[in-house]
Amino acid sequence: MMTTSASPVRFAARPAPEPAPAAISPVSAQTRWRVADIEALFALPFLDLLFRAQETHRAHFKAGEVQRSTLLSIKTGGCSEDCGYCSQAARHHTGLERESLMPLEEVLEHARAAKAGGSSRFCMGAAWRSPKEKDLAAVIEMVREVKKLGLETCVTLGMLDGEQARRLADAGLDYYNHNVDTAPDYYNKIVTTHTLQDRLDTIEKVRDAGINVCSGGIVGMGEGQAGRAGLIAQLANMTPPPESVPINKLVPFPGTPLAEGETLDPFDFVRTIAVARITMPKSFVRLSAGREQMSDELQALCFMAGANSIFYGERLLTTGNTDAGNDMRLFARLGLVSI
Ligand code: SAM
Numbered sequence: 340m341m342t343t344s345a346s347p348v349r350f351a352a353r354p355a356p357e358p359a360p361a362a363i364s365p366v367s368a369q370t371r372w373r374v375a376d377i378e379a380l381f382a383l384p385f386l387d388l389l390f391r392a393q394e395t396h397r398a399h400f401k402a403g404e405v406q407r408s409t410l411l412s413i414k415t416g417g418c419s420e421d422c423g424y425c426s427q428a429a430r431h432h433t434g435l436e437r438e439s440l441m442p443l444e445e446v447l448e449h450a451r452a453a454k455a456g457g458s459s460r461f462c463m464g465a466a467w468r469s470p471k472e473k474d475l476a477a478v479i480e481m482v483r484e485v486k487k488l489g490l491e492t493c494v495t496l497g498m499l500d501g502e503q504a505r506r507l508a509d510a511g512l513d514y515y516n517h518n519v520d521t522a523p524d525y526y527n528k529i530v531t532t533h534t535l536q537d538r539l540d541t542i543e544k545v546r547d548a549g550i551n552v553c554s555g556g557i558v559g560m561g562e563g564q565a566g567r568a569g570l571i572a573q574l575a576n577m578t579p580p581p582e583s584v585p586i587n588k589l590v591p592f593p594g595t596p597l598a599e600g601e602t603l604d605p606f607d608f609v610r611t612i613a614v615a616r617i618t619m620p621k622s623f624v625r626l627s628a629g630r631e632q633m634s635d636e637l638q639a640l641c642f643m644a645g646a647n648s649i650f651y652g653e654r655l656l657t658t659g660n661t662d663a664g665n666d667m668r669l670f671a672r673l674g675l676v677s678i
Pocket residue numbers: 424425426427464465466467468495496497516517518520555556557587588589590591592628656
């Protein structure tokens with residue numbers, strides 16, 4: 340059973356929760372979102388929810404402007420962790436070949452191509468529980484060199500300690516991606532080799548080092564609407580909420596424990612985007628993994644619901660992404676503008 344209050348985790352906690360609003364009221368920067376309030380948003384009639392998400396979006400962003408980030412897996416497979424969705428966990432028999440850390444020059448070739456293609460941010464992902472010293476030094480060099488190309492940088496390397504976060508900040512890293520992934524009381528059904536608190540601790544260290552936080556989650560892992568509300572609550576109650584919120588739709592990968600799970604009603608995915616937009620009005624909400632399996636019409640609904648960022652380019656980490664040409668045709672058809 341999902342609880343009706345947000346997790347009491349240290350990072351998300353605030354001193355004095357606001358009293359329950361009579362209606363589902365707009366939040367101020369100081370309001371704590373209760374899971375029940377967020378569930379009530381999910382329960383709104385679809386058109387009312389979308390209307391409200393549009394209103395919120397237009398109050399904080401220029402409608403139709405979409406940021407593009409390109410992903411690169413710089414270290415693929417062989418991960419010690421057991422995240423149930425992930426193709427890169429060594430213990431899942433996914434047939435994925437383990438690769439060592441990509442050399443700097445190869446990373447830069449991908450980054451130059453991303454820049455030429457119009458992406459504004461380059462995100463480098465590594466299948467680590469946490470980075471070892473030698474690896475971190477190499478990634479720091481990558482961050483410095485990618486920045487010189489005029490791209491924003493993001494890395495996702497697993498858990499960090501404070502010193503590692505500070506060194507990444509000193510290298511000029513713009514964003515660190517570390518997802519909370521699902522609701523607090525669903526987390527240990529998905530991952531057992533680390534805890535949600537471990538992830539919140541890393542996010543806190545990233546924040547303290549002055550790096551922008553990119554944190555979101557995955558929907559479609561059997562969490563239900565209450566689980567999606569729990570996911571959004573912990574993100575929205577961070578102080579401040581993450582600057583970037585990737586909402587991933589599970590990409591079922593053969594050989595992972597979650598490959599054969601239930602399929603998500605696509606409108607519930609759109610609802611999740613809309614609720615993220617309403618509860619985190621100033622954050623970039625990224626329509627992330629799973630776009631390749633979405634129709635143009637479904638993606639248009641996600642933009643309508645307040646998504647204003649995408650992963651752009653033919654690959655995510657180990658799976659495919661929508662063709663860049665298709666994306667640009669869709670942007671043109673919808674009058675969306677890249678920023
Ligand atoms: N090891 C690092 C970590 O766990 O933070 C970085 C890489 S990990 C692959 C980054 C994120 O990708 C995960 O937190 C998860 O949200 C997302 N992800 C991984 N596999 C996915 C899948 N099959 N479908 C959707 N999202 C996925």
